[in-house]
Amino acid sequence: MKHTEKSRRAAQRPSLTGRLTGGRPAPKRTVLISGASIAGPALAYWLNRHGFEVTVVEKADSPRDGGYPVDIRGTALEVVRRMGILPRLREAHIDLRRLTFLDADGGRVASLDPHAVTGGVAGQDLEVRRGDLTDALHAAVRDDVEFVFGDRVDTLDEGAHGVDVTFRGGDRRTFDMVVGADGLHSRTRAMLFGPEERFHRYLGYCFAGFTLPNTFGLSHETVLWNTPGRAAALYAVGDGDAVHGLLAFARPEPPHEAFRDPRAQRDLVASVFADAGWEVPGMVAAMRDADDLFFDVVSQIRMPRWSSGRVALVGDAAYAPSFLTGQGSSLALVGAYMLAASVAHQDYTEGFAAYESGTRAYVTANQDQVGKGDAALFPTTAEALERRDAMLRGLSAAPPAPRGRPAHSALTLPESVPAG
Structure with a gap:
């Protein structure tokens, strides 16, 4: 209405x-x-x-x-x-403290400060x-x-x-x-x-996002499980009773047949993760029952x-x-x-x-x-996953010093009317 x-x-x-x-x-x-x-x-x-x-x-x-x-x-x-809303957003900032990577069996690969992976600047960048x-x-x-x-x-x-x-x-x-x-x-x-x-540039991945009960004891952290071409993530933005779930997988072409059919989306995701370990079976079950499922492809315009x-x-x-x-x-x-x-x-x-x-x-x-098909968080081959994990093990807990001017800061705003 x-x-x-x-x-x-x-x-x-x-x-x-x-x-x-x-x-x-x-x-x-x-x-x-x-x-x-x-x-x-x-x-x-x-x-x-x-x-x-x-x-x-x-x-x-x-x-x-x-x-x-x-972000x-x-x-x-x-x-x-300049809009005057920065203080409000600072108060809403999510203090994500840890990003943990797991292998196929759920074993820990590395546990890091999130900024070490994202390239963000602690104390400046916002996540809300x-x-x-x-x-x-x-x-x-x-x-x-x-x-x-x-x-x-x-x-x-x-x-x-x-x-x-x-x-x-x-x-x-x-x-x-x-x-x-x-x-x-x-x-x-x-x-x-x-x-x-x-105008659609498909990047080679599909994903399903949803919420599920926080029965994992997670707080202010993300846990990411990987096998080649598949990833499952649990994201706890605080100490609440729910966490965000993400199931992502590589696919050569977009699944056009599933875009307008929620049942087909759930069936596709469940089939891709049918033999997965760790907490993935429970995540798939929660995905089937979720009333907030969001399914799409990873793409650019x-x-x-x-x-x-x-x-x-x-x-x-x-x-x-x-x-x-x-x-x-x-x-x-x-x-x-x-x-x-x-x-x-x-x-x-x-x-x-x-x-x-x-x-x-x-x-x-x-x-x-x-780039297409080579996202660091979702390696598509066993070799790429091994290289990614070796890189993660070599990272220190503190984020590396930025080199040059990062892309997210590569524009200086012109002056405008005063905010207020």
Whole structure:
């Protein structure tokens, strides 16, 4: 059921950039954002700060909570600082203290400080529950822009003076610009650029994520079991009664037949792990009963351009890097900032071009952190697994000193309007 959030204070607020014409402020440029996860609310915040009239439409009935923890690193930390939500996110930081690798029999290969493996910076980088990040973003902007939940864009028709939008709920409105922030499987992208297959880069893995009871005594840690081409992980973000489970496996081609059939997904995962040891049989049983199962392939979105006419894409819809990089949320936050800054003082044609030219190298550097089929956490051959384990045994408990400028910090933000 559709419902709309917007404060009266926001509706009456004058534009920060409007010029007086005949004693009245110039009309604000209007923007529709499709998607209210991470990139969408972040973009709404910055567009509002630049004086746009913003509407966010989201097919879910409310801001989404739950989900796996996400990382905020490098340049993205500066984005959330300028938004004023860094203190809140620091309070929500997950203090992951140990990452343990196991062999096929459940024997310990290595137990390390997580930063030694991820390349993160202790005391700076953030890891928070996805729901905590979406809550913080929504709270930062909900009083200033219009949110429409329980609805979605049905059609887009660009004309000389804007984009005519028909919503699934029946409403019709016209906007100066539209931005798709609707994720890896973006409907906006499909409407403007064609089928996902044109831009989808499969990285050779499938995964199933779910929650299960913490009967393992885990606290603030991740345990990862591997055999060639298979991995099972238990992730305890705190001392709670539940843990996140992950079952991942290599597969030459995506299992298209399973994407729309939850039973087929469960059967596929169960067949892959049928002879697995350690705690995997119990994880498979929990996966079959889980009401929050999320099944997908590990993939990236690679596009030659991120806009068409008055419509642009941001975040995973334009450049999903895959969870193997740990940079999906950070790219979404940085991309939102860059898009808003680029369109703030020029028309959409110049603004979209500036957004892409200023952001693409940063996006590509982060996407290139992982290659197809050779993710260090999920070796696909016995030889690769042996090399990985030897490397892990050689790592010290403390993370190595960073060399050069890491990809997650490879962009310096332009100045924008003051946060607050």
